[in-house]
Amino acid sequence: MDIIKWLKYWFGVILISCILLLSVNYIVDPLNILHTKFFKQEYQMNERFLKLEYLSNNHQKYDSYMFGSSRIGTTPPHSVEKYIPNSKFYNLTIASGNLHDYLIHLQYMIKQKYLIKNLYLQIDIGNMGYYGNSHLGTLGTYYPPVLNKSLTMFYFEYLSSFQPLSIIGKIKKNFQEESKIEYFLNTTGAYTKVRLEKLLTDNCEKYVKKEKTFNIKNKRFSSGISTKKALNAINEIVQLSKKHNIRLYIFTTPHNKNMMDTYKINDYLKFIQGIALITNFHDFSGYNSITNNNCNYYEYSHYRPLVGELISAKIFRDKNINVPEDFGIYVTKDNIDKHIINIKKQIENHDKWNK
Numbered sequence: 001m002d003i004i005k006w007l008k009y010w011f012g013v014i015l016i017s018c019i020l021l022l023s024v025n026y027i028v029d030p031l032n033i034l035h036t037k038f039f040k041q042e043y044q045m046n047e048r049f050l051k052l053e054y055l056s057n058n059h060q061k062y063d064s065y066m067f068g069s070s071r072i073g074t075t076p077p078h079s080v081e082k083y084i085p086n087s088k089f090y091n092l093t094i095a096s097g098n099l100h101d102y103l104i105h106l107q108y109m110i111k112q113k114y115l116i117k118n119l120y121l122q123i124d125i126g127n128m129g130y131y132g133n134s135h136l137g138t139l140g141t142y143y144p145p146v147l148n149k150s151l152t153m154f155y156f157e158y159l160s161s162f163q164p165l166s167i168i169g170k171i172k173k174n175f176q177e178e179s180k181i182e183y184f185l186n187t188t189g190a191y192t193k194v195r196l197e198k199l200l201t202d203n204c205e206k207y208v209k210k211e212k213t214f215n216i217k218n219k220r221f222s223s224g225i226s227t228k229k230a231l232n233a234i235n236e237i238v239q240l241s242k243k244h245n246i247r248l249y250i251f252t253t254p255h256n257k258n259m260m261d262t263y264k265i266n267d268y269l270k271f272i273q274g275i276a277l278i279t280n281f282h283d284f285s286g287y288n289s290i291t292n293n294n295c296n297y298y299e300y301s302h303y304r305p306l307v308g309e310l311i312s313a314k315i316f317r318d319k320n321i322n323v324p325e326d327f328g329i330y331v332t333k334d335n336i337d338k339h340i341i342n343i344k345k346q347i348e349n350h351d352k353w354n355k
Contacts, residue, residue: 018160025159030166031139033158042183043170044139047094048101049154052108052143054186055090059114062090066189067105068122069097071253071301073191075308080120083316087118091189096140099123099233100132106237108146110244118247121237125255125263125285128224128271131233138163192305196298204295213300218258224267231274238279249315250275254284254307254327257292257350258300265347269340276336282315283331286343287350289324 029036031046055062064087066072066080073093081087094101102121109116133140138161144154183191199207208214234250241248252272268285275281290296290307297303313321314328331339 021162022159024167025161025163028167028170030163030170031158033155039170039174041170041174043173044166045095045183045185046139046141047185048133048146049141049143050185051092051094051189052105052146055092055109055114056112056143056145058186059109059112062088063115064089064118064120065109065116066091066093066120066122067097067102068093068253069124070095071124071303072122072308073189074193074302074305075311076190076305077188079305079309079312080118080316083312083318084118089118089120089188093189093191096133096136098127098130098132099230099237103233103236104142104146106240110240116244116246118249119237119241120249122251122253123234123275123281124253125260125268125271126222127230128227128267129222131226131229139166193298197304200295200298200304208294211294211299213258214256214294214297216258218261220262220264222262222267223264224271227267227271227274230271231278234275235278248279249282250279251282251311251315251328252285254288254291254303254311256294256297256300256303257287258294260285260287260291260350261354265344269343272331272343273336273340276331276333276339280330280332282311282328283339284311284314284328287346288326290327292350 026034026036027038029039031044031049032042033046033049064080064084066075066077066089070093073091075091077089077091081089092105106116106119138158141154144151180195181191181193196207238248238250240246252275272283272285284290290310296307310321310323310327312318314323329339329342
């Protein structure tokens with residue numbers, strides 16, 4: 001009898017715990033998967049799910065796409081559309097995006113017969129160090145149809161998952177903070193940081209002094225352990241674009257100098273060289289007039305919209321916009337050796353003045 005009571009007790013505890021977990025996940029909706037909106041401000045969003053979910057019903061509104069990590073997210077589509085008549089871009093920026101994401105999404109979109117005339121692809125230097133998103137957990141899960149998986153099962157797994165940090169983070173954000181980011185997921189795909197833009201515009205020097213990532217000494221620890229996988233993905237994207245008549249624009253991210261300081265030099269140069277052997281591209285990375293100026297960034301990881309404007313102006317050769325000469329070098333297999341030499345000089349000068 002005691003055993004039966006004990007079993008009933010623990011069965012009741014487990015049942016109540018499951019119901020509580022399902023209820024909390026439904027109400028809080030930590031990654032905005034269910035769109036319940038009991039909590040208005042988002043803490044984290046699974047853009048791999050949300051954006052492909054949106055496009056599954058709205059892809060006919062677009063004929064071109066911007067691929068990249070969160071760093072391209074501040075670039076509004078009109079920055080590129082103005083150079084390509086009658087184009088309509090969607091910014092498919094995704095948090096911690098890498099070349100595995102871009103390849104998987106492109107394959108899916110082609111399979112689903114999305115109209116893709118142009119692909120504007122930004123490659124982070126950090127992509128040489130990671131490939132895939134298994135380390136992100138539920139935050140990195142793809143929209144199930146992309147992998148030919150069940151939506152119903154995904155919703156069940158989401159509701160029954162234990163995500164304490166995401167849940168607590170979202171609750172705190174809604175009760176303690178004013179949102180710093182405004183998302184346009186269901187229109188342009190981009191996002192803006194209005195408050196930070198104002199602070200930078202009003203007093204950049206003051207902003208830079210307060211931002212911690214601008215005021216620390218970094219070490220070169222980020223290596224190219226995934227360079228081979230990343231380069232293979234780039235090659236597949238190039239081949240798919242040729243096969244399906246997609247105009248492909250490839251460029252590297254203009255990482256802030258403080259982030260550039262985290263990359264191992266030889267690995268970085270090998271990655272740049274590897275891209276050039278596959279395809280021509282614009283290289284905005286390294287230490288140049290834009291990346292050396294902290295006022296162009298919100299912190300050492302994300303650049304402001306004005307940088308996105310300069311990138312597109314350089315790529316499309318807009319003579320009406322004053323783009324620094326050292327910002328954005330068009331790289332081919334014919335000039336890559338010379339470009340590598342120039343990058344080494346940049347690094348030497350940077351390290352000399354920042355000892």
